[in-house]
Amino acid sequence: MLDAGSLWELIERRAESDPGRELLVDSGGSRMTNGEFRDAALRTAAGLHDHGVRTGTVVSWQLPTWNVGYVLMAALSRLGAIQNPIIPIYRDREVGFIVRQIAPEVVITPSEFGGFDFAAMIARLTEGTGTRHIAADRSLPEGDPAVLPPYQAPGERELRWYFYSSGTTADPKGARHTDTAILAAARGMHECLALTGEDINGMAFPLTHVAGPIWLASSLMAGLSNVLLDRFDPAAAVDLFGREKVTLGGSGTPFHLAYLKAQREFVKTHPGRRAFPSFRLCNGGGAPRPATLHAQIRDEVGGLGVIAGWGLTEAPILTMSTVHDPQSALEDSEGRPMSGVELRVVTLEGKAAEPGEEGELRAKAPQLMLGYVDAALDADAFDADGYFRTGDLGTVDAEGFVRITGRLKDIIIRKGENISAKEIEDLLFTHPRVADVAVVGLPDADRGERVCAVVVGADGAQALEFAEMVAFLKGAGLTTHKLPEQLEVVEGLPRNPTGKVIKRDLVARFRS
Template identity: 35%
Template structure:
């Protein structure tokens, strides 16, 4: 069991009142299952049906269970216990899904980390989560992840074990293949124990949001399964004849829920793409007969550009869920032509709530381009809070607030942040702004949060500013978004140089990459030098003016 003291008093009873919990269970929003029980169902009834492929490995449901349960048993031998946090930093490989299901079987809490995260971000996650083990790989895209974790062990006393996939482990480390591979007996409940409690922490997803340090979003099996099951049935209308295509990182909220849980819900296959390259993506869609997908909007734009010169048959794709930016009418029409009548549908959500709003198959076509949808799933209530604290009327802008069975219990070991985000009505405040029409369809209009959304991924401006301010050539700095056709937004650093200094973009990004060791995706892609920052009368930087400056530079 995970004690309230360890989890920061994050329990179902501290998050929801008794009536809400009763209602969630009565209406079937929470079903008290587990990821392992779902895997067992499909492995027992359809053991030879494909589940996960990645261009290298092809695993059936039976294969996946065998490997996951062997890995789970090995982790127990290493001393991992129910409630322990285990970091998983892996690409879109079958090993990620095997790791997730292994941890879900033994009741350990998976902490997925994006592959682009480097020492600074990973060290914070390790310290905040007190992870006892990490499952990772060696060199991927010219960066040695195993070496990074080895270097961080000295500053992370709880991190006792490293499990290495698709690379050679060092002495004292564990080989993923040997731990999960064929040859050993498949352990049963006598070794693995009972299924874990579905109301205890199951996954902690770290997200930057507005603050300079990432916060851990604590999901139980019930909160996560609610979104995965609801998206599978209510949005994708998915069956076991579908094949999910997942180019979004499965260590990210979208990839985890849509790429892993949605197919698992209906016993369908999922195909993972580890490195985004649009022409290769189209080849994979043809090769594996993919029918559904989800990604940030820029992925769709690049896929459509590649389709003009590609000979791949992509007519199997019927449905692509699109997040992170509005869908222009022309983009939806172009998608339908390229994918032989396939539908491009909008989704709005975040790591804290997963699925907030979405359009559905029965919605009028014009809603797909004029809104980000209505509440995505039955049981979800979306309200907009105006500046006066009251609910905003239709057409008026307000902060988007979520109430429903899919919200996190809170932030791991962050009671102040949890209290600041969840109000007295039990609503989760997203920090995003929107307007709702008379039919309840919401259009996201902006955000209260100071972030840049690059290709659907949030970048905390405050975090990057904090790192840049440590550079000797920087006297003042602000990081803002500027529009980009492909990525939606990119980051621009607006810098007041120190006396006598003339910093360059290459100098600053090199400092961030090698000295501060932050994720490459957070590096500013434009630099503007100014004599002084535009300020309000109360001394706040006028970032709207800086965004205008960055857009025109």
């Protein structure tokens, strides 16, 4: 399975070798084996072929995390279309930007989901264009697979995917990807997590994220099953993941925090028992995590703890911890580079960093995008040696373990001094009355920027006061010039579907 050259080839190989093994279960009650999945994808490919979808046709689609979402993904792979999965919570601003930029021939969405009228949105956004809309409400167009032309495997660098970044600071950026990139990331994850056919993956994030096809590919490589939640709800996760004996608790910090909270509630009425008794590990990435989270998951939720990775839409899963890493590395690192990944660390002064020295992480990798949809962005995205500039700050130690220390754009410049938002966030996360936190720089006429801590209080705890926060940070060793000048206590932080805090919203809210 590991040497398949395309996603469709992998689908066919798994269906032939293990047709009766269950591949997908979703919260709507749909269940599919490998063989059923392949056959459904062929019927849908035929149905889309009847709608004019051919090799190279650009198809945007926006479906919840349903089994039929993966069937559509597979069908488009069989047809050789260029597919553009869109996160389901995106609305007119983001979806309008995307469809204007790539001009898809076909857009596929539910008619309605979660109280939102997707059909009306697409009608608004495509009025006066040649784009056609197909409604898919847990069902897809079907036809006779006999109409399909022979499968043509894509070339190693042939465009097959458009994925758009979350746009936490600006308009989304479209990354042009290949099956080669998807499969490279999947192979690395398969190895790092030691995936086997005995595993059952709990999928609580949008399958339209770049990790969606990566998880499908990893699942097919290992022969494991997936349990899909179309909208994350901790109570639903406890019920569904427990009932289906999920072993892999994805998929990032917000989900892991929710599992931890669910376990703490569960143990009140079920002393000594686990809410997720089959968890082998919690795989994750996509967002920073508190320094204490790995140990809390390991000791309370159960299993190996958090096995974390790091990557971007443009270059997914560049590094990942493994099940064999020492606890010290699992606690605060994102693992080591995957096979084929070359990392360099460049200091803010533009010099090659020494082991353990902070700088911008830059990468060359088989999972790296071809480039942006807007080619004008490429010049700034790559350095003179062809390394992708991730924008993430971090260190690589002498053993190769990568630690993310912040974002270049997350450096707050106060009176000419650089302050890392993540450093302050990591300290505040350890306060017993803080459940979540984000630190942002706000415009300030005297200082350039001032440091603002935005805090979500722990359940049932008294709200943190400004003086308490300052005393706590001083006691933790934070130097005076880094202390926040402002504290805001909120009910929750705005996050995108992968868990990253949308800091521009906090800046807009609290700048005055």
